[in-house]
Amino acid sequence: MFHSVVDLLFPADCAGCGDPADTLCARCRRRFAGPHAAVRRSGSAGLPLTVTAASYDGPVRAALLAYKERGRRDLAGPLGAALAGAVAAVVATAGEPTAGVVGLVPVPSRRRAARRRGGDHVARLARRAAADLCASGRPAAVVELVRLRGSPRDSAGLDAAARVLNVAGCFGLDPVRFAGAAACGALVVVDDIVTTGATLAEVTRAMSAAGLPACGAAVLAAA
Ligand SMILES: [Zn+2]
Numbered sequence: 547m548f549h550s551v552v553d554l555l556f557p558a559d560c561a562g563c564g565d566p567a568d569t570l571c572a573r574c575r576r577r578f579a580g581p582h583a584a585v586r587r588s589g590s591a592g593l594p595l596t597v598t599a600a601s602y603d604g605p606v607r608a609a610l611l612a613y614k615e616r617g618r619r620d621l622a623g624p625l626g627a628a629l630a631g632a633v634a635a636v637v638a639t640a641g642e643p644t645a646g647v648v649g650l651v652p653v654p655s656r657r658r659a660a661r662r663r664g665g666d667h668v669a670r671l672a673r674r675a676a677a678d679l680c681a682s683g684r685p686a687a688v689v690e691l692v693r694l695r696g697s698p699r700d701s702a703g704l705d706a707a708a709r710v711l712n713v714a715g716c717f718g719l720d721p722v723r724f725a726g727a728a729a730c731g732a733l734v735v736v737d738d739i740v741t742t743g744a745t746l747a748e749v750t751r752a753m754s755a756a757g758l759p760a761c762g763a764a765v766l767a768a769a
Contacts, residue, residue, distance in 0.1 A: 561612035561621055562605025570624040574605040578628035578766070580635075592747035594735065595762035597635045599628040602739055602767035610738060610767060614667050625766060626674020629736060632764035633675055634684065636734050640761035643731025647685040650676050651727070651760065653737040653749055654694045654717075671766070672736050689730065691723040691758065692749055701741065709744040717752045727758050735763040 559566045562574030580599040600606040612618040613625055637648055652668040660666045672688045679686035696716035701709050727733060735749050746763045753760050 558618065558620060560605075561609040561618050563608070569618075569620045570609055574609060575624055575628075577601075577604070577606050578624070578631075580628075580632060592751055593743035594746060594750045594760055595636060595640060596740060596743065596746060596765060597632045597639070597762065598740060598765045598768040599632045600767045602769040606767050614663060614738070617664070619670075622670055622674050626671050627678050629671050629675040629764060629766055630678035630682075632766070633679060633686070633734050633736065634682075636762035636764050637684075637732055640732065646729055646731030647687050648679065649687055649689040649691075649727055649730030649733045650764075651689055651691045651733055651735045651749075651753070653735060653745060654690075654692055656694065656698065656700070659700075668736065668738055671738065675736065675764075687726075687730070689723055689727045689733070691719055691727045691733075692717050692735075692752065693720050694718075701745075706742040706744070709742050710747075713745050713748045715748075717749050719752060719756045719758070724756075724758070733758060733760045735760045736765070737763065738766045739769055740765045740767075741769045 558569055560568055560571040560574055562570055565571045578600045609621060613621040633648065633650060650672045652672040655666045655668060669690060676686040676688050694716060695718040698712045698716045701712055704712055735746060737746065740746060750760045
């Protein structure tokens with residue numbers, strides 16, 4: 547609450563470069579203007595078709611950290627728009643659905659991280675992205691289909707093989723969301739950052755095992 551009042555009184559500088567012009571200046575926004583080519587990583591068996599909006603460095607890294615860790619909710623708009631662009635690119639590559647909406651399936655945050663951040667930041671970005679897609683004439687909705695059922699460690703500092711083991715079996719599907727997911731014309735997994743792709747591979751594996759395969763994944767930035 548205090549932060550939002552302060553933000554109203556003193557609009558924040560660009561979270562990417564510090565320019566006082568805007569919450570995210572035009573130059574920094576362009577860095578999210580991918581979508582870049584789909585990433586495929588060696589050592590990430592099962593990584594779905596993945597489109598990223600940006601590379602995770604410089605102002606992109608600064609903006610994402612400000613949004614995630616420093617409560618810069620004012621970035622949800624531009625970051626959500628960037629995610630919407632990546633989702634549209636996934637759907638265009640995988641094939642437009644002939645019926646039904648595009649379902650955005652957020653990768654869930656670890657509970658402790660979500661509590662610290664005042665909510666699940668990926669789900670919030672997904673809602674903004676879905677609203678942008680709808681506004682541009684492509685019906686979309688968020689389906690919070692995937693739940694964490696294990697307790698993966700923070701993956702920072704783990705190598706590729708350890709990351710695969712860290713997330714194995716950690717994701718389950720929420721049965722309450724099955725019907726909503728099944729009614730979608732296409733399902734796209736969404737996340738903020740892809741590193742080795744182990745998480746995306748595990749999430750899409752769990753979805754396929756339940757008969758709800760994703761047509762790909764859209765991610766804000768590739769590390
Ligand atoms: Zn900037």
